[in-house]
Amino acid sequence: MTMVYEDRGDDAAVEVPMRRIRFTINGEKKIAEVEPRLLLSHLIRRGVGLTGTHMGCDTTNCGACTVLVDGKAVKSCTMLAVQVDGRSVETVEGLATASELHPLQEGFKQEHGLQCGFCTPGMMMAAKALLDRNPDPTEEDVRWALSGNLCRCTGYQNIVKSVLWAAAKLRPGTADPDAAE
Ligand code: FES
């Protein structure tokens, strides 16, 4: 980030206070030096370089920036980077393994849960928080869990189907989520 400060002729005026934080992101341990006012979304995108977390509104409305902090879905434009000190962050990049998509990613593919894809990372992370705590959600549960995430393309129907597809795939004993519908 480029910062511009008033030059008042003394060093104190141009000193930027920094805080050292330790956190885990997608299983990797990190240390960062951050300004106390830095947003978590900016730490993730500009600091760590994980640009899968999108920025739609910067004002807590759209949910595109949703990540998990200690397993809870949060809008990362609404949280300060210093607040993840000692905590664990998960982003959309942490869903797939080197060889396999996460069932949520498969579900969005199978059920055509995206068009432009801008909202998709946030939708998937909000959905992951839901499925981690409720492996067998109803359609209403899914709609409620995603109610803080906006999509301007899909009309939501296929997003809900995608999450239900993933829930079925994740449940033990469901070999074919299409048959479980
Ligand atoms: S960018 Fe965070 S809610 Fe829109």
Ligand code: FES
């Ligand atoms: S797929 Fe375009 S905003 Fe959701």
